[in-house]
Amino acid sequence: MRETTPNTPADLFVIGGGINGCGIARDAAGRGASVVLAEMGDLASATSSASTKLFHGGLRYLEYLEVRLVHEALVEREVLLRAMPHISWPMRFVLPYHKDMRFESETPISKMLGLAMPWMKGRRPAWLIRMGLFMYDHLGGRKILPGTATLSLKGTPEGAPLQERFERAYEYSDCWVEDSRLVVLNARDAEARGATIMTRTKVTHAQRDGALWRIATEDAETGAKATHYAKMLINAGGPWVGDVIHDKIDLPSREGVRLVRGSHIVTRKLYDHDKCYFFQGTDGRIIFAIPYERDFTLIGTTDAEHDDPDRRPVCTPEEQAYLINFANQYFAQSISAEDVVWTYSGVRPLYDDGASSATAATRDYTLKVDATGGAPVLNVFGGKITTYRRLAESALEKIGEHIALKSGPWTAGVAMPGGDFPVDGFDVLVQTLSGKYPFLGEVWARRLVRAYGTEAETLLGEAKSAEDLGRGFGATLTEAEAIWLMRQEFARTAEDVVWRRTKLGLRLSAEEISALDGWMRSRRERADAAE
Numbered sequence: 001m002r003e004t005t006p007n008t009p010a011d012l013f014v015i016g017g018g019i020n021g022c023g024i025a026r027d028a029a030g031r032g033a034s035v036v037l038a039e040m041g042d043l044a045s046a047t048s049s050a051s052t053k054l055f056h057g058g059l060r061y062l063e064y065l066e067v068r069l070v071h072e073a074l075v076e077r078e079v080l081l082r083a084m085p086h087i088s089w090p091m092r093f094v095l096p097y098h099k100d101m102r103f104e105s106e107t108p109i110s111k112m113l114g115l116a117m118p119w120m121k122g123r124r125p126a127w128l129i130r131m132g133l134f135m136y137d138h139l140g141g142r143k144i145l146p147g148t149a150t151l152s153l154k155g156t157p158e159g160a161p162l163q164e165r166f167e168r169a170y171e172y173s174d175c176w177v178e179d180s181r182l183v184v185l186n187a188r189d190a191e192a193r194g195a196t197i198m199t200r201t202k203v204t205h206a207q208r209d210g211a212l213w214r215i216a217t218e219d220a221e222t223g224a225k226a227t228h229y230a231k232m233l234i235n236a237g238g239p240w241v242g243d244v245i246h247d248k249i250d251l252p253s254r255e256g257v258r259l260v261r262g263s264h265i266v267t268r269k270l271y272d273h274d275k276c277y278f279f280q281g282t283d284g285r286i287i288f289a290i291p292y293e294r295d296f297t298l299i300g301t302t303d304a305e306h307d308d309p310d311r312r313p314v315c316t317p318e319e320q321a322y323l324i325n326f327a328n329q330y331f332a333q334s335i336s337a338e339d340v341v342w343t344y345s346g347v348r349p350l351y352d353d354g355a356s357s358a359t360a361a362t363r364d365y366t367l368k369v370d371a372t373g374g375a376p377v378l379n380v381f382g383g384k385i386t387t388y389r390r391l392a393e394s395a396l397e398k399i400g401e402h403i404a405l406k407s408g409p410w411t412a413g414v415a416m417p418g419g420d421f422p423v424d425g426f427d428v429l430v431q432t433l434s435g436k437y438p439f440l441g442e443v444w445a446r447r448l449v450r451a452y453g454t455e456a457e458t459l460l461g462e463a464k465s466a467e468d469l470g471r472g473f474g475a476t477l478t479e480a481e482a483i484w485l486m487r488q489e490f491a492r493t494a495e496d497v498v499w500r501r502t503k504l505g506l507r508l509s510a511e512e513i514s515a516l517d518g519w520m521r522s523r524r525e526r527a528d529a530a531e
């Protein structure tokens with residue numbers, strides 16, 4: 001851990017270990033800046049583990065004419081895919097077409113169409129979808145991802161799970177990403193490049209002290225207090241960005257954040273192919289149904305105002321019913337609340353652009369520097385997982401006006417930990433791993449390569465059998481993997497392991513999770529006592 005003093009301050013102190021804080025920390029550390037990052041919970045414990053997990057351009061944002069955001073995100077998909085082919089992969093999205101599909105009435109395109117073609121009465125016509133998909137195909141300079149296609153739903157695997165009234169569909173590409181693993185890999189890489197990453201460390205107060213920031217932190221587990229010094233403060237507090245501005249650093253800022261909750265439900269697998277569905281509702285909104293963790297289907301999301309970042313977001317019964325009803329307008333076999341095996345919710349920290357509805361509020365990011373009272377602070381609003389690397393580059397441009405950086409942008413084209421293999425090399429890596437460790441079998445080997453990529457071999461070491469990996473906690477989670485997650489990936493509790501480093505919480509029983517937690521606690525206590 002790097003100690004900072006008024007004479008040896010860090011260049012940057014980052015508040016927030018979500019994707020934006022960790023992305024900025026990694027980029028800055030790679031440019032030679034000294035960086036300290038504090039996260040009050042676990043890495044990705046807030047919004048960055050609760051997304052729909054897509055690297056996507058955001059087809060629906062075209063209706064809001066967010067062309068800059070869509071263009072940047074579309075280009076970024078392939079940059080990210082190449083850098084992390086273990087935790088990210090291409091997906092095809094099937095968009096069934098029906099004449100009843102409607103616009104959100106607030107979109108600029110729907111307003112324009114309403115004026116020019118009033119008889120359409122808020123309907124989203126097929127030609128408009130084709131036009132949107134044409135733009136989607138051509139705005140982003142695709143090289144890896146296949147383009148748009150039209151598809152018959154009659155007698156095809158894609159049509160099989162859907163109601164008969166859906167006869168045709170469009171199909172396009174986007175990518176999946178394991179969101180919370182992406183955050184952890186950024187934190188690891190930042191640390192490898194010299195950053196100090198402190199989890200379970202809350203920033204309670206920060207104030208300017210001449211040209212420096214003096215930052216007070218509190219250890220969430222022990223209550224221990226500490227003081228840090230830095231030349232620049234980065235507020236990447238996500239849903240708490242406003243709380244940090246107003247309550248932790250008392251900045252007289254008028255910038256606002258709009259908190260919009262989004263919830264997902266997870267059911268047992270609803271269909272057999274590996275494509276996703278993009279469903280349009282009669283209320284103008286859209287939801288996705290996505291193959292999830294091999295045996296499940298992920299359905300989301302909602303848009304609901306959320307008043308307080310400290311109120312833990314949960315999927316309300318109303319949101320769950322909304323998602324079930326929405327999906328039931330499409331699937332032939334209805335689902336009900338009994339089919340839901342898990343739900344999760346997150347809060348989008350959107351820049352308050354004064355939009356009338358939560359759905360309409362911009363998903364683009366806004367970076368604001370305040371240097372009026374001495375040492376500078378950069379406040380981060382909004383953004384997508386998809387644009388985190390570009391957001392970090394833009395942040396570094398602003399940081400560079402205040403802090404001397406040794407080099408320029410570098411993150412495009414540099415692999416994330418474990419991602420140093422070809423973008424189409426996943427299956428080969430699985431075969432190589434199963435060849436070297438035959439006791440794993442296909443399913444276990446695939447899971448490890450998805451999580452750890454080329455580092456899976458380092459984790460497994462000289463093991464010749466499952467017993468060599470130590471205690472088994474269930475669902476192929478072993479002591480060796482748990483130790484890796486504690487040593488290399490900042491995991492402290494079973495929740496960190498089963499809901500963020502992995503999604504084995506979907507397969508482990510409450511007793512198994514509790515046994516893992518007990519084992520991790522005693523290992524932590526032994527490690528603390530040895531220090």
Ligand SMILES: Cc1cc2nc3c(=O)[nH]c(=O)nc-3n(C[C@H](O)[C@H](O)[C@H](O)COP(=O)(O)OP(=O)(O)OC[C@H]3O[C@@H](n4cnc5c(N)ncnc54)[C@H](O)[C@@H]3O)c2cc1C
Nearest residue numbers: 016018019020040046047048052054203238262384385386
């Ligand atoms: C339902 C939903 C679906 C989404 N789907 C997608 C998608 O498919 N694709 C996509 O690209 N984007 C998606 N997004 C957007 C994306 O998830 C967010 O933009 C992104 O995760 C925000 O990251 P962040 O780092 O700004 O915030 P967070 O991940 O919330 O991180 C902020 C962190 O700051 C910490 N913090 C706050 N205050 C303090 C303090 N005082 N001291 C220490 N730490 C502090 C918090 O604990 C938190 O971990 C989705 C968002 C939601 C909600």
